[in-house]
Amino acid sequence: xxxxxQSPGTLSLxxxxxATLSCRAxxxxxxxxxxxxxxxxxxxxxxxxYGASSRATGIPDRFSGSGSGTDxxxxxxxxxxxxxxxxxxxxxxxxxxxxxxxxxxxx
Amino acid sequence: xxxxxxxxxxxxxxxQTLTLTCTFSGFSLSTSGVCVSWIRQPPGxxxxxxxxxxxxxxxxxxxxxxxxLTIAKDTSKNQVVLTMTNMDPVDTATYYCARTLAAAxxxxxxxxxxxxxxxxxxx
Numbered sequence: 585x586x587x588x589x590q591s592p593g594t595l596s597l598x599x600x601x602x603a604t605l606s607c608r609a610x611x612x613x614x615x616x617x618x619x620x621x622x623x624x625x626x627x628x629x630x631x632x633x634y635g636a637s638s639r640a641t642g643i644p645d646r647f648s649g650s651g652s653g654t655d656x657x658x659x660x661x662x663x664x665x666x667x668x669x670x671x672x673x674x675x676x677x678x679x680x681x682x683x684x685x686x687x688x689x690x691x
Numbered sequence: 692x693x694x695x696x697x698x699x700x701x702x703x704x705x706x707q708t709l710t711l712t713c714t715f716s717g718f719s720l721s722t723s724g725v726c727v728s729w730i731r732q733p734p735g736x737x738x739x740x741x742x743x744x745x746x747x748x749x750x751x752x753x754x755x756x757x758x759x760l761t762i763a764k765d766t767s768k769n770q771v772v773l774t775m776t777n778m779d780p781v782d783t784a785t786y787y788c789a790r791t792l793a794a795a796x797x798x799x800x801x802x803x804x805x806x807x808x809x810x811x812x813x814x
Binding site for chain 1: 797
């Protein structure tokens with residue numbers, strides 16, 4: 585089973601700043617099977633990125649994904665107030681596992 | 692538009708069997724490449740993928756819970772049912788169902804989610 589480790593656990597930033605979230609896998613896999621989700625309190629997760637770098641429908645272009653092999657990154661170029669949330673990466677190949685999440689909080 | 696809604700008991704006793712129903716609209720589970728997944732989230736914790744059923748009735752389960760889970764679909768009713776046997780307090784969580792697209796380019800991400808249903812396991 586592939587284990588995904590996200591870092592940092594919490595990211596404290598101000599609106600307008602750039603956020604860089606990491607997702608590291610215990611073994612290499614195709615970037616075609618890596619997604620990022622956003623979850624706000626009391627809400628269901630929302631798909632942001634699939635295939636490591638493709639934005640889902642309606643997702644603003646300030647969200648971008650990159651990476652390959654075992655190292656993947658979600659970047660939010662300029663944080664908007666509505667972007668403060670928890671972000672999860674997911675491998676949806678053979679294992680279908682989630683990372684433990686990164687909370688992006690207001691500094 | 693695509694919607695999913697989970698339903699089931701809010702409270703179950705330890706050792707009981709949990710049955711959850713996902714009722715969806717806006718898509719068909721008989722369409723090639725369309726799947727429905729179940730994911731849960733204990734209070735304050737991370738998401739955990741549980742199971743998936745595909746348009747062709749292929750089924751996938753999390754290894755650690757495979758003996759306790761059963762997923763099934765009723766295409767005519769636009770429903771997917773998840774049963775989990777021998778419930779324990781550690782199974783207390785919000786349970787989500789989600790549409791999952793196995794076809795390219797998405798290849799298995801979940802693009803639409805229900806709002807979730809909270810299940811508490813307690814005597």
